[in-house]
Amino acid sequence: MAITFSQNVFERICTSATNSTAEVYDMIAPHLDDTLQSINRVLLGDMADKLDSVPGLESAVVKLVCLRTYQEQIPQLDLVLTPTGFGVVSNQNLAPASADRVKNLLQQVTNSAEDAYDRCLELLVGTDWADTAQARINIPNLIYTARQLKMYVEFPSEDVHRSKLVECRSRMYQAEEKLRQHVSAEFFDHILEQTRHNAYTKEETAMADYMCKFIGFCIAKDWAAAKDMLERIENYAEAKAETFTAYKNSEAYKVKHFQTYQNEKDDSTYFWG
Template identity: 30%
Template sequence: MDLKTEITKTVFETYVPAAKMPERNTSVFERLEASFQTAYFMMVRNLVSPEFETAIDNNANLKSLAIPLVCIDGFVRTCRTLDLVLTATGFGIVSTESTAPASKSRVDALIEELSIQELDLIDEMIQELIKVDGWGQTEQAKNNIPTFFYRPQQLKTLCGKVLTTQAWQFAKGCAVTASALLCNEISNEYMDELLEKLRTGSTNNADIIIIDKSLRFMADFISNYEQTKGCPNEAMLRQIVHQLESYRDSYPTYCSSKLYASRHAERYKNKKEDPTFFFM
């Protein structure tokens, strides 16, 4: 993607209206051009994957998301070093000794607002990348979909919490713990398969049932983490196991797992001639 062609002052100010300046004043935009390059590089390295960089230009939906993401991320990365001042039209750069920079709280609020927009744009890009053949096998796919609970909006829709960057970071940490607990119930093998199917958009109806039940468990775990001190809802875990055990033909990977073999191992039966009896 040719950034100089795609990201003009007008385009940038469309996605970051707080930085809008009079037409002839290009001070903010010009000081951000190098930051746009960094933002684009990080987007490709951490999200898209260098292997699939061409997909940005070849996929109109991806490109329409990548441009605002680069604009916003470029601004967020740099705005603290710009000596911003709040003007009638937005945030400009301090240009006289008599003008004081905007307060830290105002800049923090702006950064938080834009960071939430970034999270939503990244989420939308992930949904598009899932449709790109091969992306689901990349390290970027694994890093961006590490658990079932990988979409920021899940914090609102499933947990009923306000989405903030801090709350999202906390939720992601809890989700990793919850995912480990789920592995103990559905098996490592089936968890790996489900995550790969999520990353490639190939889940079937039986998978979706387990993912939905697992997401409800994860949302409960995250929502009540501080009150329960990280104790899981055992009843919700039993419901997931009950689904797997009741419809075994629909879950062949689970049924061929070490966990399944352990659960269904035949217990030793004492015989009359045994010199010692074992009670289990």
């Protein structure tokens, strides 16, 4: 389906660009379609033609496109602060907005754009999108939105948005590799796949929460809490092995439960020693 943009829609989303004339929108508009195509490639994939199949997705994508385009174009615009918002300097009698004001505006718009991206992800999980390459690219970890990151890691002095999630990604991979070593790559990959499909069972919901807590402790470098949580994860996997078939069928499980040969007297190959 085709998305159409207008000054009214753009200014409703990017309120700081509200102006009695169309100065800002006219400079932004030529770039909106390029941004949309980029988002189609990186995020939406085939879902770009089925936005109306997911309630709220089209409006979320429109918001993301407007904010992302505004974010990318702010450094190129010669902005002036007006009573209604930021406009474009159009004559020598208008003083450009201060560098600090423009910097603060750019940060606010960036934060909003990142939150809009996360909202699109939340709407896409559990749909046909979950089986696409875009799903694997955008949800490579169990914690995949800033909202989740704030749930599992305390950042007392920071406003947390998607850029912080990206910053923490290397620690996430390290923590998840430890989980793979302890409860098998097969089982971890199954939980991650269930995350993309939004299809946890009751037991998987608890396990995913334990895993995210472990990852959060690793990000925060709370190694004592991480060690305790890893032990809980292993114990829970063992207790629910009949339910967690991906774990029970894994090589890691077989190695843990391998029984060495028992030398019995009644055995025809009994060995003295």
